[in-house]
Amino acid sequence: MTSLPLPPGQLGLPLIGETPSFLLDPRFAAKRQRRYGNFFKTHILGSPTVVFIGPEGCEFLLSSHMQHFAWKGGWPQNFQELLGESLFLQDGETHRRNRRLMMPAFHGKALEGYFSTMMNLAEQYQQDWAQQDELTVFPAMKQFTFEVASVLLVGSPPGAPIDQLSQWFTDLTNGLFAPPLRWRWLPYGRALRARDRLLTYIEEMIQTRQANPTQDVLGLLLQTEDEAGNRLSQEEIKVQTLLMLFAGHETTTSLLTSLMMMLGQHPAVLQQAREEQDALAATGTLTLDQLKQMPYLDQVLKETERLYPPVGGGFRQVIKPFEFKGYRVPAGWLALYRINETNRAAYAAPDRFDPDRFSPGRAEHRPSDYSLVSFGGGPRVCLGLAFAKMEMKIFAALLLRRYTWRLAANQDLSMKPIPTLRPASGLKLSLARR
Template sequence: MTESTSTQEARERSPRSPDSLPLPPGSLGLPVIGETINFLIDPDFSSKQQAKYGPIFKTRIFGGVTVFIVGAEANQFLFTNENKYFVATWPYSTRKLLGSASLATQTGSLHAARRKLLAQAFQPRALASYIPTIEQITASYLDKWQQAGSLTWYPELRNYTFDIASALLVGTENGSQTPLGKLFKDWCDGLFTIPLPLPWTKFGRALRCRRLLLNYIEQIVLQRQQAQDFGNDALGILLQARDEEGNSLSLEELKDQILLLLFAGHETLTSAIASFCLLLAQHPEVMAKARNEQQQLQKLQRSPSLTLDDLKSMTYLDRVLKEVLRLIPPVGGGFREAIESCEFNGYQIPKGWTILYQINQAHKLEELYPECEKFDPDRFDSDRAADKQKLFGYVPFGGGLRECLGKEFARLEMKIFATMLLRSCDWELLPDQDLSMVTVPTPHPKDLLRVSFRQL
């Protein structure tokens, strides 16, 4: 009876039914921990596994079986099947530290509704209002670095981006010098770690920092509410925001959303800006061409302050920044969970497994980016348009329903920083430093980018 039933089921099963297909190749490594340690410490982990198994392979990281997929078709499959086959997920350490009310951990209709609310902080009118603050903070830091003469730049860039994020998001001046800034680094360092909640582990320290950060953010929120002066920064916009039912964000949700915005507007931007500084120092011909464009545009600029129209006219700088984000994307990939078994590239992806799409590997496919390791901004000129040749072949901000909400804010800050830096300063890499990339939590040079710095 059982054999007959199973035979009948086998006949009725579609030949393309996911459970009739093989699982992706790969090794799961050690029990529970799998290959997590290799994944965290080896920046070439994915490329080595891909060379061994192909563009789809499985492993075990952060306690769960994870399928790695790479390529424009893989990205399209994932992004276009959001909420059908996949929902966003994160490693446990990341979910716990971001919080259950964070936009990053929300899914489905709740995510869509909250994303619509938060998007108000990144509309063109809001972005334009941020320009003077970004210019002021940038000018202050450039003057400080010129006076220093030589410096270890990466920690300074972290302070710079955090000062901007804290000023524009929660109205706190010199945020890097407040308790908020001092706690933030330890919190970030625990986001992608083995989740052992012991006081001496990165995760344990990050949990403590999360509690203290939320307390600090809560005091800022309560002060705004009591003063009935919401302000014009992102927090002010969120305090006044209402969903379609007229509901405002709760205090607990506000805290998680602000924490996420501070992270997104700081950690990843630091990585992107540092990569810009590194790559231009390594390619003086690109620096010279970018500086020449700025000198020409500066003569035509009508106002002492930059405008959105001024920034749009910087076509070569656009190409440079696109190539920076291609070669060293601040986010290496993204996680999804399979909510239904499905098939991709001839392999079964079972329900409950995690999928990791890989931005950094997609950006180094030779068929899309010839001489992919070469820093070549002209691959994004109007004739070649490398970012337009294949859907989801260029995804520095992700894609689909969960594309980075703050991508225009990131572009704005990067462009203003690059403009003011190129117009007034010169920098060179100091010798005898390790410029290999540490990739967790975001890519940065191992020796933290030591430079000599001077006024033009």
């Protein structure tokens, strides 16, 4: 392997490499893909980095050769300090053990038990939004998804300070890509302070759940044990809950905002999605069983996810040297799989919004399980995927059945990628009852 060349690409300037372009240019990876192909090197965030694009590379990294990569060393220090030793940054047996302990809270009967809360909160928020002359969707959606996450993941009671908690999470999120300067008035300093306040709140909720066991995710985590009788410690539960709150609303906010934007811009797709919902509504109110009978809405959500993944990529640390496509990559490098470009690599007319590409007759995603990687893939696919998809389907189904909306004119709908993808304007629209 040592005789093989390094991947094509360039390392940029001394010390900083190509980091400024990586952070500021949304087309950073696409430009290099055109020049070097789907596998290239760069130097970002203080480390030489190899970039994977496309289903073959993602399968290599996420599944078939995942033993060459570690999560913990792959993410910038900001992520490690702000999100702690959570599932997100764990590897090996520690990760497998904790994932097994957390899995029951996100599947099966537990998931079914979350349906009514998701539905009630979606109805409440949509009714409130329809009373406003103009709604800015992204911040409003963030509050909705955070309340869902706060109630179902942590068991926050009615009347909890959702606005304050949501603001702390906004401060924490803004610190993930900020310069790690710890002064209190700078973004990273505010993020550290927000993290501490959130952990204090979570600790208080743990003590409440220990005194009064419940069936929210936090309550289930406190009760769950493996076949050997092992349980998560209180410190482990605190950091895992912080991660769940972060992951449980940031990505969903981004995708639901993009969904409303796409439906507002594509009236034919909106009409077909609405007709499917009207036919189901004629048989009764929204139910868990009805969620399984929405093939066109499934296609629309997949196409939104494909074109507008909330996060542009995922990092790993190379812990064992490897060979790929006739090139060598040493241990100690970073590896980055690009979600945005991979979600376009296997599709016809990839920049066109076309939900029918996921129809049974076309099924453009079928050749590979790694042609759509917004939630990762392989053994470490997002633990909360089923939770997020149920929440998004409930919200979208109710919205289509009951409301119309019109996008405001003369707004900036260019997409800003950091910290999660969103329209520059926040997506301004007016919502009205049908």
